[in-house]
Amino acid sequence: MAQAPIQFDRASGALEGANLWERTAALALSTGSKIASHFSHRGYNICANLLRRTLPERDIDIKLNSDASFAFPYGDGYWSKLLNRTFCYENELELLFQDSADVDYTLLDCGANYGYWSVLVSSAPYGSHKAIAIEPSSQNFAKLANNAKINGNRFEVMKCAIGVARGTARLSGTKHEALSIAGDAAGGEEVPVIALDNLLDDGKIAVGGKFLIKLDVEGVEIEAMKGGARLLQGDSVILCEEHGNDPQHTVSRYILEQTPLKLIVYDPRSNRLEAVSDLSILDRIKVSSHVGYNVFGTASAFWLNRINALNANAARRAQ
Numbered sequence: 001m002a003q004a005p006i007q008f009d010r011a012s013g014a015l016e017g018a019n020l021w022e023r024t025a026a027l028a029l030s031t032g033s034k035i036a037s038h039f040s041h042r043g044y045n046i047c048a049n050l051l052r053r054t055l056p057e058r059d060i061d062i063k064l065n066s067d068a069s070f071a072f073p074y075g076d077g078y079w080s081k082l083l084n085r086t087f088c089y090e091n092e093l094e095l096l097f098q099d100s101a102d103v104d105y106t107l108l109d110c111g112a113n114y115g116y117w118s119v120l121v122s123s124a125p126y127g128s129h130k131a132i133a134i135e136p137s138s139q140n141f142a143k144l145a146n147n148a149k150i151n152g153n154r155f156e157v158m159k160c161a162i163g164v165a166r167g168t169a170r171l172s173g174t175k176h177e178a179l180s181i182a183g184d185a186a187g188g189e190e191v192p193v194i195a196l197d198n199l200l201d202d203g204k205i206a207v208g209g210k211f212l213i214k215l216d217v218e219g220v221e222i223e224a225m226k227g228g229a230r231l232l233q234g235d236s237v238i239l240c241e242e243h244g245n246d247p248q249h250t251v252s253r254y255i256l257e258q259t260p261l262k263l264i265v266y267d268p269r270s271n272r273l274e275a276v277s278d279l280s281i282l283d284r285i286k287v288s289s290h291v292g293y294n295v296f297g298t299a300s301a302f303w304l305n306r307i308n309a310l311n312a313n314a315a316r317r318a319q
Contacts, residue, residue: 196228
């Protein structure tokens with residue numbers, strides 16, 4: 001019978017239900033993240049996963065806020081950074097989600113992994129929004145469904161990949177956070193594929209709604225955008241990853257040159273979401289080749305006005 005999860009509260013730092021070795025490991029994982037943060041966490045995942053081998057198999061349930069619990073296997077290299085209470089996961093997304101708490105939108109969480117953003121966005125401090133978490137991997141989906149369950153099944157889960165059209169594909173990769181249907185993998189798990197616009201066709205979402213669409217689809221970003229052309233014509237923002245090891249800025253170049261969307265990039269120097277027409281800004285922003293950088297695309301006057309207001313508020317706070 002599985003052990004009850006360890007409990008960790010990010011607000012207070014309280015760790016409950018852990019034995020002495022698990023407490024020592026928590027300190028190591030947190031301290032390691034603080035040190036590795038100076039190097040964009042290079043090497044952290046490997047070290048954490050090595051430490052994980054010495055730990056009993058059990059989950060840790062992290063209280064992200066007063067209304068959000070997020071569980072994952074204790075010692076997981078990707079998610080254990082959350083034990084470091086100063087760590088901010090994808091802060092450019094955090095900025096937009098927090099500022100949009102009062103907007104009536106739906107999150108489409110594509111490549112949801114274990115559902116971190118669906119858990120947060122559906123929580124009261126973020127506006128209790130509707131969310132649809134979409135994940136193709138059977139192993140990841142089980143953990144995603146568990147996170148939906150421990151949060152009262154307040155967001156919907158779908159087991160499929162996002163692509164240019166309906167079909168099937170092979171999912172491959174060795175890291176749970178980097179599985180992909182890109183390429184021609186002979187092995188791997190066969191998974192169903194849908195297009196973003198199929199969510200409209202199938203009545204999962206309503207025409208005319210407001211949407212934030214997180215695309216974490218590991219190399220299939222452009223195909224996913226092509227499959228969501230109708231959705232992206234409306235009040236939608238696409239939030240997708242620009243890979244740090246891509247000097248051509250392929251995803252951003254596609255948004256800028258091949259779509260009617262405005263390209264928006266978070267600039268840490270100004271703490272603003274900047275509309276850009278010159279991709280050279282990404283040469284400065286993308287400082288680490290082993291991490292991803294989120295870029296935004298939208299054709300929506302509503303969302304562009306919200307982003308401008310967000311930037312104005314950031315400027316006032318900085319004064």
